[in-house]
Amino acid sequence: MMKSSLLFILTILVLILAACGASAGNDSLEISDVWARPGLADGNGAVYFLIDNSTGEEDTLISASSDIAQAVEIHISMMDGEVMQMKPQHEVSIPVGKTEFKPGGLHVMLIGLHDDLNTGDNFQITLKFQTAGEEILEVTVKKP
Amino acid sequence: MTRKLFRQIVNGLIIVLVVFAGFYFLAQPYAFQGSLIEPPLPTADFSLKQADGKNFRLSDQQGKLVLLYFGYTFCPDVCPTTLYDLARAKERLGENASEIQVLMITVDPERDAPDQLEKYVTTFDPSFIGLTGDITELESIWSDFGVYRKKNETNGASGYLVDHTSRVYVIDRNGNLRLTFPFGMEFEAMADDLAYLLDSE
Numbered sequence: 309m310m311k312s313s314l315l316f317i318l319t320i321l322v323l324i325l326a327a328c329g330a331s332a333g334n335d336s337l338e339i340s341d342v343w344a345r346p347g348l349a350d351g352n353g354a355v356y357f358l359i360d361n362s363t364g365e366e367d368t369l370i371s372a373s374s375d376i377a378q379a380v381e382i383h384i385s386m387m388d389g390e391v392m393q394m395k396p397q398h399e400v401s402i403p404v405g406k407t408e409f410k411p412g413g414l415h416v417m418l419i420g421l422h423d424d425l426n427t428g429d430n431f432q433i434t435l436k437f438q439t440a441g442e443e444i445l446e447v448t449v450k451k452p
Numbered sequence: 453m454t455r456k457l458f459r460q461i462v463n464g465l466i467i468v469l470v471v472f473a474g475f476y477f478l479a480q481p482y483a484f485q486g487s488l489i490e491p492p493l494p495t496a497d498f499s500l501k502q503a504d505g506k507n508f509r510l511s512d513q514q515g516k517l518v519l520l521y522f523g524y525t526f527c528p529d530v531c532p533t534t535l536y537d538l539a540r541a542k543e544r545l546g547e548n549a550s551e552i553q554v555l556m557i558t559v560d561p562e563r564d565a566p567d568q569l570e571k572y573v574t575t576f577d578p579s580f581i582g583l584t585g586d587i588t589e590l591e592s593i594w595s596d597f598g599v600y601r602k603k604n605e606t607n608g609a610s611g612y613l614v615d616h617t618s619r620v621y622v623i624d625r626n627g628n629l630r631l632t633f634p635f636g637m638e639f640e641a642m643a644d645d646l647a648y649l650l651d652s653e
């Protein structure tokens with residue numbers, strides 16, 4: 309009698325741990341390789357990173373902010389034939405898998421930098437996702 | 453005995469093959485990785501004021517390879533990517549690097565003041581030159597080089613953005629348009645093309 313209830317409790321414990329483990333391991337939006345190129349005070353900058361969405365569901369990036377510049381927007385550069393265009397994006401869908409913000413593509417644009425950004429500097433930006441909420445990123449300034 | 457003979461024959465064949473392959477590759481003309489302009493196209497000369505007040509005249513550069521790019525300092529993504537790659541391509545040329553002059557002519561004269569342009573381009577390489585002028589001067593240069601350039605208003609903090617041709621124009625030592633590099637071309641490939649042009653002309 310004692311033995312079987314102990315076994316029951318143990319089984320429940322194992323199940324709970326397994327569930328927690330699964331959510332901690334998979335249910336996440338991982339953002340890595342966060343960098344910005346050097347920039348000049350009053351000029352603009354761009355931040356790049358890699359998002360790995362393993363939540364099992366699509367999320368949406370709805371805004372980006374930082375106190376490093378007067379304004380922060382999400383932009384995309386794209387080629388139309390020979391012509392390069394840059395367009396602000398209200399939101400960016402983040403499907404399951406990898407979404408790369410990279411030169412010549414999606415980037416977080418820093419408009420009106422308060423100071424020069426020099427190689428080796430660090431600063432923070434905050435990304436806001438529909439489902440995952442806010443993610444604070446540590447940005448390193450470097451040459452590509 | 454037969455094994456030794458066999459090995460000698462194989463070795464002989466390998467040597468013959470290597471020699472033929474060598475001749476074959478030497479006989480191939482150099483294949484440019486950028487887009488070659490054949491025959492080279494004479495460029496229309498232009499003259500614009502530099503930040504220090506001096507006049508920059510394209511025809512004064514003869515003897516150097518001029519790498520001409522049309523961009524703007526407000527652009528934080530594509531223009532810096534290109535200028536950084538040009539700086540790396542130039543650096544890769546080693547002692548021949550001084551025979552390259554990189555120029556950026558603005559597509560955004562309203563926002564790009566001469567000193568701001570100079571500060572921006574020299575962050576990539578101290579020898580780079582940024583040029584602006586009045587709109588009529590610039591429009592005639594844009595049209596001479598077939599540059600597309602269009603202002604687009606945005607309702608965000610950018611005010612407006614400028615769509616622009618993203619190619620780099622390579623003007624040879626005689627002032628002719630010889631080659632263009634598309635956006636995203638590897639800097640090593642650019643350096644190869646430039647080294648060939650410097651060697652062959």
Ligand SMILES: [Cu+2]
Pocket residue numbers: 383384394415417528529
């Ligand atoms: Cu942008």
